[in-house]
Every structure is written in structure tokens, then in C-alpha cells.
Amino acid sequence: MEVQLGHPAEEIKHLERCINDLIGSIAVPTVWSAREPSEIVDTLLDLLFNMLDLDLIYVRLEDTVGETPIEMFRVAQSLSLTDGAQKIGELFKRWLGADPQKWPKQVRNTVGDNDMTVVLMRLGVQGQIGVIVAGSRRADFPRQSERLVLSVAANQAAIGLQAARLLSEQRRVADERVAQRAGELSAANEALQKEAAERRRAEEALREAERESRLILDNIPGLVGLLSATGYVEVVNRQLLDYFGQTLEELREWGTNGTVHPEDLPHVAEVFTRSIESGSPYNIVQRFRRSDGLYRWFENSGFPLRDAEGRVTRWCVLLTDIDERKRAEDALRESEFESRLIVDSIPGLIAVFSPGGELEFVNRQIVEYFGRSLEELRRWGSDDTTHPEDKTRIVELFTRAVASGEPFEFESRARRSDGVYRWHQSRGFPLRGTDGHIVRWYNLIIDIDERKRAEDALAASERNLKLIIDTIPALAWSTGPDGSADFFNQHYLDYVGLTTEQASGWGWTSALHPDDSDSLAATWAGIMASEAPGEAEARLRRHDGEYRWFLFRANPLRDESGNIVKWYGTNTDIDDWKRAEAQRDRTIKELQAKQELLDLAQKSARAMAFDWYPQQEVNSWSPEQEALHGLTPGSFDGTYQSWKKTIYPPDWPVVVKAIENAREAGEVAAEFRVIWPDGSIHWLLTKGQMFFDEQGKPFRMVGFTSDVTNRKLAEEDLRRSEAFLAEAQRLSSTGSFSWRVATNGMTWSEQAYQIFELDPAVPMTPQLIMSRVHPEDIPLVNEVINRARATGDDFEYEHRLLMPGHSIKYLHVIAHGTRDQDGQLEYIGAVQDVTERRLSEEALGKLRSELAHVSRVATLGALTASVAHEVNQPLAGIITNASTCLRMLAADPPNLDGARETVRRTIRDGHRASDVITRLRALFSKKGAAPESVDLNEATREVIALSQSELQRNGIILRTELSDDLPPVTGDRIQLQQVILNLLLNAVDAMVEINDRPKQLLIRTERDEGDRVRLSVQDAGVGLDPQSVERLFDAFYTTKSGGMGIGLSVSRSIIESHHGHLWASPNDGPGATFSFSIPHASEGVRAASSIGAIRTSAFTDAEGALRKA
């Protein structure tokens, strides 16, 4: 090593620095580890550049992982080389030769304006890594130490680079591998993720499925569990858990914890294990312990669930509680055993079949009887057990029964153990379980052989008997003890044309004649009751419909005890004989009837048939004839003379004439009188015929004579009364008429014609009548006539006639409707001329009306005060309120509420005043009599209201006792109120002077006897003098000064026109009571309506007409 001796301190420093640098450069590689070559180079460059204070340092790395060598450099600023490393590389190439490998270690050259020494260091043993080129312009460059540093640094760099290269190589490889791996991994990752996702989906689905199955599991009404393929309990449903009262963990110990009944456990375990191993389903009946500790029978069914490959994945276990069933089965078995015991003890042949008809069991008796075993007997349907003739039939019956479930019964022959066929009756019935299904058939077999044979024999003999009976030529029959027929022989059935079915019982009675049915039934009942033979006659209808008489004979048949068990009978045809008898009877009756009729007729008509032979001297008379002449029977000697004497002498010529007539005409009819021995005269009517002999001489007269005295007398009376009637009609101006409605035919009396001023010779017709009727009354008359025509009711009404001379007549018509013997309606009536009466009534009515009016007017004075008072009160209110209102409105502020109140009061008072006027007007209006229904209490209250002031002014203390159940009266309300007012005011007047006692006035209404209503006005006034009570009611009588005294008189007449009466009586105490009583509505209305309604219009019209006339 060169030592440049300069300043030793400087040298020391330099050396120190160099050592530091060395250390530094040795230390650097530690920094380099795990660094990229370029990084290493970079650091190296910096290190060296600064350490050695270089002007240039250049590194070229040959051996790089990449293809192109790395070239890096540092250049001092002062140099003007600004070109890139490559340029420098080329520069070096120029300097150092082309091949960097051959570059010398050191060279001095000019770079730019400077000379620079460039030192080259190879990296790597042969420089295969690269080169470092360091340059400096210093002349002493490179010093030994620098060279050392460079060398060390180069070595270190080489090492580092090597390492780095290795590392990077490794890393590259590793990276490659990693990258590859990463690629693989990412692919695998993707696949994995996909798989994972699928698996998640599958898991989800599985979970869902599990949830569902869990749900199902838990809702299955059964105990369900899932075991693993090895039989490990995986899952059980809720019900199972609830049932056992154990947890899943506990249940898993089923093999040991007593869940399974210890007695069953070995078997269960064996079966279960075998199943799990074999994979085949199992079914075990075993006991399980329930949550309450009780063991119950279960059916434990397990079956495997397999996957696609058929491997068992799970076991599904279902536990069914069959405890009840098991116990029932056990019980059944028990009972079966018992019943078997019983069955074997019953002394009968019993067989038991399955529901399908297979023979399951036969009792001991059967086996012994048939001498066959159960096995052998099973072939009963095909072997010789059953008689060949019966086999098909009974097999079919049995099969049908088994199929339908209906009990069966049949008779057949079966072979006994000794080989003999005997008749048996077989009865089978099904035994049903609780569910209704047939469990088995029980069959009871009874040996009926003897009985059957007997039956057959009996049947045979019966057939014989029937033959005999049907051959007998008579109608034979039999009945039971109750009389209902059970047998008819063929003749009977053929005769009546009925079948046995139709005739049996009581059917045969349909062949009886309806008229004989009841009597025969009665007779038959009697015979049966008498229990003795009997007979009856009745008509039976033959098959062709003809009825013929038969004699029914019946005989009872008794049993050993004497009781009747049957009735036997025969019916014999007696028709011809009966007819003959009937005819004879009829003839006799007829004759008798004729005779009776004749006698009766004579008696009834009080007539006598006579038979007179004129040529005979003596004609004997019957007692009736004698009676007609008032002769005692047997006293007539039959001579002509004697007869002549009986004739009333004045009528003898009539008789002679009649006889003469008879000789000529052949007929005789005469009315004449006879004298009886007692001197009485009787009228006789004789009618008859004369018979002449061959010579034409009268030879016989036959006819009737009757006593017509009564009729004659009646005729006389009639004539007389007719005369009277006519006279009476004339006197009373009443005519009579009859009117046959259907034909409108009329008969009028003379007086009727007179009234109408029509010619009696002209037949009266409705049209003729109407020609006289006053035009205004024509509708009324038509209405009455039409109603009469329709109803046939009696009618009574009044109407006017307008005479040719324009005068008016008032007519009162009454008619009574009757029906004649043909049902034809005919009216009989009377027509009366009531004109005069009417006129006077009118006048009277008018006067009364005037009087009432005057009376009202008189009271007017007394009421003026009332009016004034009644009206003034509200008026005062109105004016005061109005004044108040104005003031209130003028106030500041205006009193609107107060004003409103005053206005309201004003309106009310105004109405009050108006009401008063209305009432008063009603009271004083001059209306005609108008009957209406009047409530007296109402009327009274109104009158009181109107008289308030009067009462007050006079200090009257008014009391009312108005009855609650007062019926209304019919009448004129106004008039009645007039009366009440009159009485009231009178009572007030009576108390005017009184001042020592209360002025009490009592008005009372009440029911009065006889359907009347009474009103009383009682005062405490001056009272009455009993003597002059009646005078009070005289018109114009008055004790009042200034009064007109008409009140009471008019009041009385008003009351009387209401069919009532008005009276006064003194009180027990002071004062008097005035009362009136009038009938109430029901009576008056009814009476009035039918007549009054019609009358009213006529009257008011009449009034008008009168005025005009």
C-alpha cells in the first residue's frame, strides 16, 4: 500500500476516515439484504460518491434478472455531462474499449474539459455481475485507501448483488410459484366459493325442510321420532315429548330407563336391533310408560328412510297408542272364552261364522248331533250335510244374508249322525262391534222335524177340507171369534166376485147393500155377543152388480173350554120370496094410505064426500054428513023431507036451481045456508057431479060438501073493514098502496089517488107518481125507491108534491116490504098528506127560533160586560207592553232582551183577544138547528170561560163537578150552551144580594138513569118558592126588573126539543138547583139517523120553499 506522507494529522484523519469508510462499506450490505439490485446499486453509488468524493461513479450490472444490463451513475455537478448512463457507458466504451469485460483497471482520460482518472472495479469474481467505474479529477485519485474502499465496496456490492440476485432469483421463482399457486388458489377459491354457496343453499333448503318437517312432526297427531341410521334418537316431535314427559336426552336412554316395560324390553330390543342391522321395517306391540307413570300398549312402527343409493339415512318411528284397543281385544278374548263355555253348555245347536261366512266354531252339541268335526262341517255348503233338495236354496239365502248383514232364517233338512235327514230351522244373526261392523254370525239350529211332518199332514187334510167345502152348493164362510171373516168357499167368492184377500176380514161387507150394512152389522154383533146361533137378512151384491136378499145363518164353534174359537155360517138366497112379500106389503099399504088420506082430507077440509042416489027413497048419511048439518050421528033418517028441512028457507030456491042445473049440466056447485037444530046458521058449499043412467035420468050424484061458514063470515068482515078503511083513509087524508117491485105493478087506494089528484081509473105507475113529485125531491124519492128495490127494507120518509096548480103538498110515506109465496118483493104502504101539520110546525119552529134569538139578544146585555172585560184585559196587556217596548228600545243602550219579551207578551195577548172574539161570535151566530155530538162538559167549560168576568165581578165562588165518563149527547151545541149560560146567569143573579154567606155556585154533570145525561146548576141564593116553581118556566114570567124573563121558557123548549126536560127544585140549604136531563147520543142518534137524515134535507128545503111560496 502506498503511503503518501503529507501531514501526519491529516494522514491520520484520512486513515481514520478510511477506516470509517471501510467499516461503513462493510456494514452496508446489511442494509442491502433483501433489496433489489438496483437499490443496492443506488445505495452503493451514493455511498461511494460521497465517501470518496468522486466526480463520477458508474455501475453496470450484467447479470440481471431482466435482459438488459442495468446502468446507473452519479455525476458531479461540476461536470457538464448531462447525458444518461448509456451515454456514459458509451463514453466508457470509447475510453475503455468496447467490451466492458476487457476494460482496464484504470485509465486517465479527458472528460469534457477535465482530465479524469477512472478506476474500474469488477463485480463478481470474473466481473460477471458487473462493473463499477469511479472517476475523479483529483490527481491523487485513486489513493490506496480509496482503492481499498472501492475494492471492498465492490466486493461487498458483489456479495450483496449476488445475494440480491440469488434472492431475486429465489424470489422470482418463488414469485412465479406463488403466482402460479395464487392462480391455482384463486381458481380453487372460486370453485370453493361456488361450492360453498351451493352448500349454503342446500343447507338453507335443508334447514327449511327440516323446519317444515319439524312443523309437520310436531303437528302430526301421533308420536313420531326420527332416529339415525344407527338407531340413535335424533329428533322426536312435541307430542312424543309431552306424552312421555321426558326430554330428548332422557328418551335416548329408552333402552334402560324404564320407558319400555321391563317385560317387553328384551323382545323390543331384539327386534329393534335386528331391524337396524337389516334395514327392514319393524312393528312391535309393546308397552311404554306415559308421563304419569302408567304403562300403555303401543304399536311401535319403524321404517327406514333411504338415500338415492339405497343406504339407510334415517329411521322414522311412529308410536300409536293401542292401549284401549288392546284391552278391548283382551276383554273380548276373555269374553269369547266365556261365551264359548256358555255356548257349549246351551242345549242347542250353535254355530259361529266369521263375518265372511266361514264356519269358525260349532258347539259340542252340533258336533255330537251331526257326528262330524268342525273341519268336516266347514264343507256344509257342498257336502251331504244338507239335503240336496234344500241345499241350493239355503246356500243362496245364507250367502245373501252374509252379504247384506241382515239376519236370516230358513228351514232345511240336514243329515243327522245316524244318516237320517231331519228338518231343521236355522236362525242366524250378526254380532256387530262398536264400530258397527259385523264381528261374527251366530247361528242357532233347531230340530223341527216332528213339527214339520205334523204341519205337512195338517196342510194335506186342510186341502181336503177345502175341496169339500168348495163343492157344497151353498155360500159358506167362517170367521174368527171377533167376527172378522177368515174363510169363504168358492161359491161365495164367485157369487160376490171378490177374491179371498178382498173378502177377508171385513172386506166382504163391501158386497152388502148399503141400506142393510148397518143393521146386519148390528145383528151380527148381537149374535156374537149372545154366543148362540143366529140369523139375519141382508142384500148381497152379485158379481154382476144385482142385489139379492140372503138369509145369513151363523153357528159358533167352541173349544174344550167352551170358548168360541170360530163362527161358521151359510148364506141362502131368499130374494124371490122377499120380493113377493114386499109387493104384497106395498099393496096393502097403498090401500090403507088411500083410505086414511080420504078420511084426513075430509076432516081437514071440514068437507064431506057424499054419494047420493036421487032415485032412491032413502039415502043414508055418514056421520060426517050429519055433523055438517049439526045433526047427531045416526039421527038422520035419510028422507028427502028431512033434508029439505035442514035448508035455510031463504036459500031453498038456490038449492033447487043448483039441482036443476045439475040435471042439465051434470055439474053442481052451490052455496047455501043450513039451519042446525040449535038454530045456528051455517054456510055450506056443495060441489059435485051428476051421473045419468041409460035413460038419461039422474041416477047418482057424487061430490063434496064443506062448511064454509067461517069464510063467509070473513068475507063479510072484510067487506065491512074495506068500507071502514076507505072511510078512514078519506078522513085522515091517508092513501094506501101496494107495489110489486119486480113488475112495478101498483095498487092504490082511492084516497091515494085523491091525494095525488089523479084519476082512480088510471092504473098507477111509478112514472105517474114521479110526475107529481116536487122536482127538488125527485133525487130523494129515486134514492128511496132504489134502495127499497135493492134491500126490501121498510122505509119511511117525507117529500113534497108539486101540484098542477103550483101548490105544494107535504107527503109522509111509510112502506113495509114483504115477500109473497114466490119470494117476490112487494111493498105495502101508506101515503099521508101532512101539509097542514107541516105548515103549522114550520110556523112554530120559526117562532121558537125567533124566540131563542131574542133570548140570546136579551142575554147579550148581560154579556156585554163579559165581552168588554174579556177583550179589555188582553188589550191592556198589549198597550202596556207596547209602551214598555218603546221605552226599552229608546234606552241607552237599548234593552233588546226586555223589548223582545214585551213583544212576545203582546203577541200572546193579541191571540187571547182573538180567541175571545171567535168564541163569542160562535155563540151569537144565528144558525139553524144542527144536531151534532156534543160533549156537555166541554160546552159547560166554554160557557164558564165566557162568563168569567161576570162571575168574578159578582164575587162568585164557582165549583164544577163534571163527570169523567159522560157520554156525548146529540143536539145543537149552541142552543145547549145557551141553556147552560141562562141557568148560570140566573144563579148569579140569585146570589147578587147575598152577603152573609159564600156565593157558591156548583155546576155538576152526571149520568142519569135511562141513558140520559144530567146537568145541574146549584146556587146559594134567594131560593125558590115551591108553589111558584112551574111559573118560572112560563114565558114572560120574571122576577127580575129589567129582565125579559124569556130565558127559562126558551131554555125549557130547547131542552124539550132535545127530548129532555128542564126543572128546578129548592135546595136543602139555601138556594135552588136548576137541572136538565137529555138522552145521550146512542139512543138519539140511532133513532134519528135513519129518519132524521132523510128528513133533514127535506125540511130545510121545505123551509126555503115556504118562503118562496
Next chain:
Amino acid sequence: MVTPPLISVVDDDESVRESLPDLLREFGFAAQAFSSAEEFLASDFISQTRCLVLDIAMPGMTGPDLQLELARRRQEIPIIFITAHADETMRPRMLELGAVECLSKPFSETALLEALNAAFRE
């Protein structure tokens, strides 16, 4: 505080009892209404009453009767009679008996005021 003078109205008619006191109050008076003389006598208002408006015809004790009774009790209250009966003899008679005035219903407010003035003048 000045209390308005009290006027008592005695009338059995409701319209009057309703309307008159209001009008009197409008005039500036205090007013009391009674449906009968007895009611008035039984009330505490007798001594306070400065004027009496009195109906003549009433059931029980009449207006004139009340006048007599008040005189007997030495209650000197001016009386204005009112009546619904239009009777020409009534007024002179009432005045003779010592009434301030006798008015016929319906009366105007002027007539009433005049009567009241007359009553208070005394």
C-alpha cells in the same frame, strides 16, 4: 244611593201583572206585582209601597175592599184603580171614595203617567 219609589200592582189578570211592572220600571220606578189583595196584605211591601195600582174586580177581596182595609190600618197609600169594565159610573164613584184615579183598560201610558204624577204630587 237613591232607591226608586216602589209601586205595587195588584191584579188577578196575568197579562197585567206581566206587562205593567216593566212599564213602571221604564218610567223609573221600582215595581212589585201581586195576584190578589190578600197576597199584598200578607207581603212585606205595604209600608214601602208609595203607590198602589189596583184592579177593582177580583175574586175574594176586591179592590175597594182592599182600599177599606188599608184605611183601617191607617196605611195612607195613594191608589190608582184599574178596571176592565167600561162603566161610566165607576170612575166618579171611585174618585169619591178617595182614589187618585180610576183608569179603564186598556189605558195609554200617558194616562198612567198622569195618574202617577197625581199620586206623587199628593
